[in-house]
Amino acid sequence: MTESQHETDLVPKRNSTSIVWTWFGFSPEDKAQTKVICKVCRDAVRTSDGNTTNLFNHVRRQHPNHYADSQTKRRSDTWQPEAAASSKLTQPTVTQSVNKGTPYEKTSKRWREITEAVTYYLVKDMIPIKNVENEGFKRLFKVVDPRYDLPSRKFFSSTAIPRLYSECREKIEREVRTVRFFAAASDMWSSRTSEPYLSLTIHYIHDWKLCSATLQTTYIPEDHTGELIAQGLRDALQCWGLKEENMTCMTIDGGTNMAKALELNNWTCLPCFGYILHLAIEKSVKDPRVTRAVSVCKKVVSAFSFSWKTKQDLSQAQTEMRLPQQKLIRESPSRWRSKLAMIERVSEQEKAISHVLQDEKTKHLMPTWQDTDVMESIKKALCPLRDFTDALSEEEYVSVSYVKAVLHLLKVNLLNLDDEYSELTNKIKTTVLNYLTEKYQDPTTDALLDMASLLDPRFKSQYIDSDKKESVQARAASELESMLDAQAHHQPPSTSWSPEIEEQSLPKKAKKKTLAGFFKTSGAVSSTATMSAPPTLREAIDGELKAYLSTPNANSEMDPLKWWRLNEGNFPRVGQLARKYLCIPATSAPSERVFSTGGNKVTCQRATLKPDKVDKLVFLAKNL
Structure with a gap:
């Protein structure tokens, strides 16, 4: 056996600080490390706890070459064991010692920054204020910054949070004004x-x-x-x-x-829209066949929800049948998508469920082939509708102008009847479509959605009924005229909400006309009337609205607000109306x-x- 093999068989001494332990160790079975063994010759060497004299004598007598190496390293001070290096700390200066033990002043910038960060954490992440008095929370700050003195629960409740509320409220008030x-x-x-x-x-x-x-x-x-x-x-x-x-x-x-x-x-x-779609779907599934299939799914889910043994058996069956390791889903009465998700999951895991419930006591819980057909019909009818509620519920982008487009898409595509579908699937689709159409036939609601669609550069009049297009455009022009008249006669210039209106009130410098300007035409003034009187406000509005509608529709993937940011200079009046309607949430x-x-x-x-x-x-x- 080589010397390197001898060394790897032995365990080094714990917390060693002397260089002599480089040539000594302990057997792995010697947990207490009481029998010292030489790594070179494998002889046992007697030594008392902490005394290395006998070890040095053994190396000097039996292994003189290694002894010479040990003395060279001791004189050069280049050797530094990990334990010794970690224990050899640099003595801090007086200033460092004082600063380390002195808490931050409560008026200091550092104390305020940490306190504000803790306050933000409590309110933004919805953490109970009492957590600041928990031992773990206090210990965290003692480790992160020992000089920070964590305030009491009362301070955050009565001072820090009200102050943050006042600052945030003032910011919101300035913006909404x-x-x-x-x-x-x-x-x-x-x-x-x-x-x-x-x-x-x-x-x-x-x-x-x-x-x-x-x-x-x-x-x-x-x-x-x-x-x-x-x-x-x-x-x-x-x-x-x-x-x-x-x-x-x-x-x-x-x-x-x-x-x-x-x-x-x-x-x-x-x-x-989400609530109306929920009511439409709930109405469409009021069928005895659907009621039975949903009831069977609920019983199956319940059988696996309250027994750890059946859950374990289901997981094992999924592994054997190479099915996804997924749990069954419970239905939430107020969310139609949870009902659809429950049906989909039961259908997906049907083989594993049948394998677990094959016992005589639970076999009756399994869906019949009729129930399976009903579940397939429900999925074909409702799966295409699942994504619309999520898409129309977002707050980050315009959603109200999508309602008309979605209703059109449902009517001509997703909810259209097909002979390939079952009678139940077509019945569900017809009920949903009829309910949505009925609820959105209200004149006020329809007029609001028409206006929002008109002002979305992706749609404009595309989804407005052909017999209503002219009346919707006339209503938009009339509303714009009333809006601009009110701004001109009743609204003080200092409270003007649009930067463009402020620019219009200032005298404009003469600007040299570009070559492209000679080819730019106005929708309100003909080429033969260039020397006539300037157009009236209504004529200018009609011309701008006509020019806006004549431009190509924006790409369906484009953000309409980004389009308006780029084109507001061309349609400043219509842009004001877009600000009014495109902010409406659809749900x-x-x-x-x-x-x-x-x-x-x-x-x-x-x-x-x-x-x-x-x-x-x-x-x-x-x-x-």
Whole structure:
């Protein structure tokens, strides 16, 4: 056996600091490290704990060459064992010692930065404030920065969070004051402690970017009548200095009290597309065959939800049959997509489920071939509709102008009848389409969607009924004329919301005409009338609107707000109308997201939060 093989068989001494241990070690079985063995000759050497004299003597007598190496290394000081290196610390200076033990002043920049970061973490990530008093949280800061003195829970609750709320509110107020038109979304919801709240979010276009803000989460302990909700919404707008006449519309779900509140306030209402689609689908599946198939799926899911043994058997069966390792999905009554997902998962895992439920006691839970056919019919009818709710529920891009396009796509493509489909599939499609068509036949809603589609450069009049195109264009021109007249006669120049209007009020410098300018024509003035009187405001609006509609439609993948940013100079008046309508959300999803945020704030461990605190915490979580 070679010397290197001898060395690898032995374990080095723990926490060794002497160079002599380079040639000695211990047997791997000697956990207590009591018998020292020479790595060179494999002889055992007696030594007391911590004494290396005998070890040096052994090396000097038996291995003189190694002894000479040890003495050379000791004199050169080049050898530094890991334990010795780690224990050999540099002595700090007096200034360093004082600074390390001195806490930050509470007026210092560093203390304020850390405190603000902790406050942001608490409100943005919806962390209970009591966590700052937990031992683990305190230990974290002692390790990260020992000089930081973590404030108490009361400080964050009564000082830090209210200060951050005031700063964030002032920022939102400054921004919304510069906005001329806005849309809103509102709904009622209940916390986990059954306390009712009314949420209000606004949506607007700022610098051709779609923005949103959660303004209030108001506690309403009284009966949720339409009159009370109407007053609460008016008070919320007044509290933020927003004028009712500048609100384009409000998106709500199908609550009768919310609809009555908007009717009492004489506000334009847009029904939530996602909610209407949910009602349409729920109506379409009211069929005994569907009811039975869904009930069978629920029983199957329940059989695997409450027994760890059946879950384990299902996982093993999935492995044997090379099926995806996925759990079954439970249905949520308020989400039609969860019903579809449950049916899809049961169909996908049917072989594994049959293998587990083949016992006589559970065999009756398996879907029959008739149930399987019904589930296939449901999937063929509803799967194409799944993505529309998600796409129309986004807050980052324009969604209201998509409604007309989606309804057209459903009618001519996704929900059209086909002889290849089963009778049940065609029945579901027909019911869904008829319900959607009925709900969007309301004249006010239809007019609102027509205007939004007209102002989207991707669609314009493409999805407007041919017999309505002229009337929609005339209505757009009339609204623009009234809007510009109001700005000219009643609105002070200092409160003008559009940078272009401010530029128009300033004297313009004479600009040399380019060659392309000679070929630029106006839609309102003919070539034979160049020397006549300037066009009236209505003529200018009609010409600009005609020029806008005559341009090629933008690419369907292009952001309409980006298009308007690039082309606003060519159509400044129509651009103002686009700001008014393209900010409308197609669904009430923004309000539902406030529900989720509120639910994460008012948990079982924070059930005693006061309504005022809930309002501030939800406001910060949504707007920071």
